[in-house]
Amino acid sequence: MTVASSTSYPVDQLLYWAEQAPDVTWMIQHEAGAIRTMTWREAADEVGRMASALKAQDWPAGSRIAIAGMNCAHWFLADLAIQMAGLVPVGIYARQASKTTGWILKHCEAKAIFIGPMPSAVAADMLQQGLPKDIVTIAMPYDASPVSEHTWAGFARSHLPLRRYEKPSADTLATLVYTSGTTGNSKGVMLSYGNLAFTSAVFREVIPSKPGERLFSYLPLAHILERVAVEMASLYWGAEVYFLERVEKMSEQLMETKPTRFVAVPLVLSRLQASFTARIPERQLRALVKRRWLGPLLRKRMVTRLGLQHSRALFCGAAPVPQATLLFFRDVLGLDVYECYGQSEALYCSMNRPGAQRLGSVGKPFSDANLRLSEEGEIQVRHPGVMLGYFNDAKQTKAAFTSDGWLKTGDKGRFDHDGFLYITGRVKEIFKTAKGKYVAPGPIEAAFMGSNNDIDQCCLVGAQLTQPVMVVNLSLTALTKPREEVEAGLLADMERANAPLEDHEKIAKMLLVSERWSSESGLLTPTLKVRRNEIEARYAAAVTQVARRREVLVEWQ
Structure with missing residues (x-):
């Protein structure tokens, strides 16, 4: 199979594969013990019908339409239908605070939102609480999709597939990608069709595809990494895509997928x-x-x-990867x-x-x-x-x-x-200690984590402290071990990380916490990066106490 021109856009690629390989499977979806597959022709038909339904709403060209929920086949379909209709998709993380969701939807003035399967009832409630009252809601056809104003099939039922796709110019807004908001409100990054075409072409040039490519979609599709490296890559390579059903089934489904x-x-x-x-x-x-x-x-x-x-x-x-990993x-x-x-x-x-x-x-x-x-x-x-x-x-x-x-x-x-x-x-994470010295925490955190399985995440803090303190989020493995064993490993990690550092950069103390850092708790972004400001605020009092004590390694919370 020959991939179409590198200047083609995602919808072009869908239509290309629907014509060249109509009966070849594109997407494989697990749900409640069943496996649903979708060919390129079936996908193009679904996208065309939904695009017709969206155009029938008479929203102005370029209006924003949101997509929420876990990764699934209909996330891809909604994304492509929105683009085909001349509108702009906006990804919403499935695990996100309601105030963040509400702020994004109001900020981008979203007309509608497609809602897919949610990871939990709590996440579904948080999403519902963040929805503006006047937004149109459309539920994707999954058991775990919250009840909405419209069903996917009901919204598109009376519409024939859109036959005429008006290809946008390279500088037309293709999508809004909201940042993780590690230091305040999320910002809506405007990416054009030209931006996406350039990036996908570079990616394919650096890592050329081979026949039989298989991809596994599990990182949030609201993040541009997954959109480009999985969704768009599958469209340009003609690759199969398998979707993660639940986090607990990650190992099982990864073994089944055998991604290339x-x-x-x-x-x-x-x-x-x-x-x-x-x-x-x-x-x-x-x-x-x-x-x-x-x-x-x-x-x-x-x-x-x-x-x-394979x-x-x-x-x-x-984010930085520990070299030991x-x-x-x-x-x-x-x-x-x-x-x-x-x-x-x-x-x-x-x-x-x-x-x-x-x-x-x-x-x-x-x-x-x-x-x-x-x-x-x-x-x-x-x-x-x-x-x-x-x-x-x-x-x-x-x-x-x-x-x-x-x-x-x-x-x-x-x-x-x-x-x-x-x-x-x-640049913004560099802090000044009470000695007036500057410290860049990222490389120190990566060196400290090394390959210690007792550490799930860590965050170095030290603004206005005499010496930096490492806040350590212990892994579930660590909580089952004798305390002495865990502490010995952490002290060795601290000594190893400190060895090449200047005196003012060296980790002086550690604060151990067993509370789970997650996107739901607000301590991690949806892409699993530490929200440094939130960590510093949450543990400010404890860090101050640790800094004043003689013990190097303190507190189990």
Whole structure:
């Protein structure tokens, strides 16, 4: 099969595959013990009917239509139908505070929202509480989709598929992607069709597809990483897509899918690593895989248990990956993980790739991506994937760019002599201690976590403290172990992380917390990144007490 022109857009690709491979399965959906499949022709028919129904509402061109719920086939269909109708899709995270949902829907002036299966009754209630009273609600056809004003079938029933697709210009707004809101209200990143076409073309050039590609969709589709690396990749590659039904079934469905490409965030990789090292110490695993006969068999068994035996490439982005995790995947499992760098505002910027990889870096910039460092070391970007700006926010848009038109990423970095880019922290996350010294927490946190399965997440705080304190969110594994064993490991981690640091950067104390950090609790973003401001506020009193005590490692909450 031949992929259509690289300048084609998502709807073009759907129509292309519906014509070239009409009876080939595109999507595989699990629900309540049943498996539903959808071919390219069936998908194009559903999208065309829904696009007709949307156009019949007579909403102005470019009106915003939201999509909420867990990853599913109809998330893709809704996204494409909205685009086909000349409207703008806006993703809403399934696990998100109602006030955040309400703010986004009002800010983008959404006319309607497609609501898919929700991960829990609590999440469904939070979504419902955030819906404006005048918004049109359309339920996707799943048992776990909340009751809405319209059903999917009912809304589109009387409409024939839209036959005429008016291809937009490259500078037309294609989608709004709201940021995770780690430091305040989410901002609506405006991405054009040209932005998306550029990014998908670069991605396909760097990692060319092969026949029989299979993808596993489980990271939130409201995040641009999943939209580009899975949804759009499937449209351009003609790849099958399997959808995660529930988080508890992740291992089972990953083994069933056997993806040829796998996209992850650091926490997912760390938890996959922990699924092995929680039972067999990593040092022992490393020794076993080096044995002449046993090693290859053991490695094959472990990779097969993950469902990654057919993966040609593993990608990781959205946050720094502990180097110990990358080394585990490479040395123990025999799998290279290619770290990539980008953000909602700039899509992809750089990537490690086969034949051009350096651990600890985020690879080399793409050939068409211009990156530079400011005098302060901030990474600045200019390429065709950079956003149009922030929706309804001229002030923030102006602040995001330099006077000569380069996007200010907010990330600090450095290039090595071979041109590999290293992320050294976030400009806004750098804090000043009471000694007047500046500390960049990101690299220290990554070094501290290492490969310790007792750590689920961590956050270094230290503004106005004499010396930084590490707040440690203990894993469920840690809570089943003797306290002395957990503490000994953490103290060793602290000593190892502190060794290369300047005195003012060194971790002085640790605050251990057993409370689950999650997006529901407000301490993590929906993409599993730490909300630093929320962590600092939640534990401010405890951190102050820990800083005053003599003990290095304090408190079990």
